[in-house]
Structure formats: structure tokens, C-alpha cells
Amino acid sequence: MTNPLPAWDTTVLDTATIIDIPDRLPEQPDPHLRLALAAMTSQAAGHPDTTIRVARLAHAGIVAIRTSIGCFEIRELLDGWLLVHHPGDPDPTDLAAAALLRARRLARTRLARTRLARTRVADSGNGT
Numbered sequence: 444m445t446n447p448l449p450a451w452d453t454t455v456l457d458t459a460t461i462i463d464i465p466d467r468l469p470e471q472p473d474p475h476l477r478l479a480l481a482a483m484t485s486q487a488a489g490h491p492d493t494t495i496r497v498a499r500l501a502h503a504g505i506v507a508i509r510t511s512i513g514c515f516e517i518r519e520l521l522d523g524w525l526l527v528h529h530p531g532d533p534d535p536t537d538l539a540a541a542a543l544l545r546a547r548r549l550a551r552t553r554l555a556r557t558r559l560a561r562t563r564v565a566d567s568g569n570g571t
Contacts (some may be wrong), residue, residue, distance in 0.1 A: 444466050445480060446550070447551055449547060449550045451498075455502060455504035457503050459505075459506045460504060461505070461514070461533070462475055462476060462500075462505050473507060475503060479500060482508070487525050497537070498523075500517055501517045501519065506538035506542055512529075514531070515528055519549060521553070552564075
């Protein structure tokens with residue numbers, strides 16, 4: 444069996460970065476800083492659009508958001524994306540390696556689920 448590809452372009456992890464959110468924002472924050480702020484605010488408020496914002500950060504090669512209150516790792520899940528508190532001061536290369544392993548594992552899980560669903564549909568057509 445060949446290994447399935449992750450659901451996103453993981454080559455961005457070759458240049459993984461941690462975005463720093465300063466206590467005082469610049470007048471014209473760059474788009475990734477604005478997106479990171481929006482993702483954190485969205486997740487804190489429990490909005491369903493959080494996963495889209497966090498995914499956009501990941502797809503840009505951002506592996507974590509660092510603030511004065513802590514660091515938050517960007518994590519891919521089976522059904523979306525999430526910011527997870529990360530203790531200490533993580534290394535972007537380590538986080539990128541973990542993200543790549545996670546993406547590959549999730550790709551295998553998604554493929555297995557798809558195959559299982561197809562098998563169940565085929566079996567239900569046979570009366571089993």
C-alpha cells in the first residue's frame with residue numbers, strides 16, 4: 444500500500460515559523476499577524492470558523508503563535524484545526540516535524556475511514 448498524501452501542502456513546513464504577537468500592535472500589522480489574532484480571538488469565543496483561520500495559518504507555514512501569556516501550537520485534527528497551549532518556548536523545526544508526522548498519520552486514518560465506508564456501502568448493497 445502506498446502512503447496517502449496529507450490533505451494540505453506540507454512543504455511549507457520546510458520554512459516553518461512561529462508568529463509573535465506583541466503586546467502593542469503596530470499600526471499596520473501584517474496579514475499573518477492579523478490572522479493569528481483573529482484565530483486566537485475566534486477560538487477563545489468558541490466560534491466555528493476558528494478551524495478555517497487556524498488552517499490558513501498552517502498552510503502559510505506557521506506552526507505556532509507566541510504571545511506574552513504563552514505559546515499556542517497549531518494542530519491538525521481529523522476534522523479541523525486547533526490552537527493548543529504549548530509549554531515553554533518551542534523550536535519551529537520540532538513543531539514542523541511533529542506537524543508533518545501528524546499530517547501523514549491523519550492522511551492514513553482518513554484513507555482507512557474512506558475504505559471502511561466504501562466497504563460498508565458495498566456490503567449493504569449485498570444484503571449483508
